[in-house]
Amino acid sequence: MNRFTPYLPALEKALRKIDSWRSQFDSSDEVSDIDSDQIDSILNNLCDRLNGNYPFHHPSYAGQMLKPPHPLAWLAYSLTATINPNNHALDGGPPSSEMEKEAVQELAKMVGYGDTYLGHLTSGGTIANLEALFVAREIHPDKSIAATANAHYTHRRMCRVLNTEFLEIPVDEQDNPDLNFIKDHADQIGTVVVTMGTTGLGVVEPLSEIIELAHKHGFRIHADAAYGGFFSLIKNNLPKLKQWKQLSQADSIVIDPHKHGLQPYGCGSILYKDPAVGKYYKHDSPYTYFTSDDLHLGEISLECSRAGASAAAFWATLQLLPLSENGLGSILKKTRSAAVTFSDLLTDSKQFELYQQPDLDIVGYFKKPDGKKLTDVSRLSHEIFEHGMKAKPDSGYHLSLFKVSADHFTTRFPDYKADSESVTILRSVFMKEEHESFIPVLAERIGI
Missing domain, CATH: 3.90.1150.170 (Aspartate Aminotransferase, domain 1)
Structure with missing residues (x-):
């Protein structure tokens, strides 16, 4: 039996419940006659096309960072997508915006930020890192952003987008960053990116040692934990426990729920230790969103439209698999x-x-x-x-x-x-x- 098959009755039941809510308004939601044969033909063609994928679902696939989402995440995403809420603002999706805030709060607790932080979900890790580097540039507009030679290429690319100097930190033959290079260039550096799980071989970089240099020289730390972030749940079982214990000292952290968080693409996240960085996102929209005085998610994000379905899927998954050692x-x-x-x-x-x-x-x-x-x-x-x-x-x-x-x-x-x-x-x-x-x-x- 396929891993998704047992969930189909639950999805059908949930869809009927959502349709019951829709029917409270009027019949405008009713669709015209559907050609079932045409729909079947299109979906059959789609299945044939999808069969061209590699078997991402099977353990014989051990290639790239690809796997299906948890069935509950897929169900919650599909269900919410029938409404298609937009988490740019509370008006665009009141329930899914609240779910996003609750899910992000759990992420903040996981990394040790506690109750004082700023954060939200993004459409992926690339955009999440762009937001982190954007804030880094705003805080130190005349300084470089530095990352090791093993860091994801997105950092160098996004520095070009931001028109900010990128400084590559050399690594030795054991993938250790050259700490002397950081010391020698400390007066040029505004933020150092530390990768907690490189996309190449999953190397966890020496966060604790770089934090010591940051305290001495005054630069910021951004932890790119897009791949490795959820491993902080089992840090006591990992070889570099010392580094994971320091994660809460980073000024910003990126984690991708669409990797080890069991979510569909795209679902990334960005967290800031100091909520005051929200001032760099300040904007004014002259035509929308007047029904709530609360801070809406679009006011702390570079993205505008964002899928409320992603927030609902992540929130639902965390109800089943909480962010704890025995959960996820x-x-x-x-x-x-x-x-x-x-x-x-x-x-x-x-x-x-x-x-x-x-x-x-x-x-x-x-x-x-x-x-x-x-x-x-x-x-x-x-x-x-x-x-x-x-x-x-x-x-x-x-x-x-x-x-x-x-x-x-x-x-x-x-x-x-x-x-x-x-x-x-x-x-x-x-x-x-x-x-x-x-x-x-x-x-x-x-x-x-």
């Missing part, structure tokens, strides 16, 4: 367990090599070639990657590829010959809870 954290424990088990198999393997111990649930690795050359490593990585996608569903798999500089690779594995400037290794993202029990099967299919 129970799923993160399984994804982390999958990564650890897979890493242990790689460590014991005679055919494969673990690139580095994972901080979260993303694992980098490669097959050992007969010759100790980087080009051979890259060739084998591509062969394994392509073989998995061409195999039958009952024996196939989907991985991703990750490019590493030759210097970084040979520092970790000095017996390899650097016959190219970079090397391609394999990368697996174990973000589905089903991965925990599927790891032995996946490892066998890959040949580990």
Whole structure:
């Protein structure tokens, strides 16, 4: 049985309840005659088109950061979308705006901000980071925004949008930021972006050490926890506990519910430690939203129209899986367990090599070639990657590829010959809870 099938009766019942509410007004909501055959034909065609996707739902897919939302999130989103509220303002969606505030409050508690903060949901992590960098520019208009070489490319790109200087912090062969570089350029820096789970290999950067420098030199800290943020729920089970304990010291934090928050695309979030930054969003709309004197969400967001359905879906999910170690954290424990088990198999393997111990649930690795050359490593990585996608569903798999500089690779594995400037290794993202029990099967299919 499909994971969504048991929810269909609940969705039909909820739709009927919403229709009952609609019918209280008049018959203007009634639609003209529907050609059922045409609808069936269109949906059948859609299904055929959607069958061209990779199996994001299945644990044999361990490639990119993709997975279906929780069925309850999908149900709540679909139900709310029939009304199509706009969370730009209370007038556009009174209930879903309140749900957004409640959900964001739970996020603020999770990161340790308590009751004093400013925040809202966004259409994704890119926009959330843009908002964080926008505030960073407004606070320090004449200074740079700095991020490491491992940070997501969105930061460099958004600095161009904001016409703000971007400063790249070098990292060493173990992905550690050059703290001396930060010290030497501290007078130029207004905000440092610290990534809590890079999108490459899930590296958690040294937040605590950079916070010490911030206190000394006076720059701000933005924590890009788009991928890793929800792992703070199980920080006691992670190797870099010290860094997670400092998350509440960041001036702003981005977390993506559409990743480990089990939400549909797009649902990001931005949180600010100091609610006074709301002054940078101040605007006046001359024609709308006069029914409420309360602060509406559009007054603290760069975005205008935003889907109330996203807020309802996230809110509903948190009713089922609260932001606690035993709530949503129970799923993160399984994804982390999958990564650890897979890493242990790689460590014991005679055919494969673990690139580095994972901080979260993303694992980098490669097959050992007969010759100790980087080009051979890259060739084998591509062969394994392509073989998995061409195999039958009952024996196939989907991985991703990750490019590493030759210097970084040979520092970790000095017996390899650097016959190219970079090397391609394999990368697996174990973000589905089903991965925990599927790891032995996946490892066998890959040949580990």
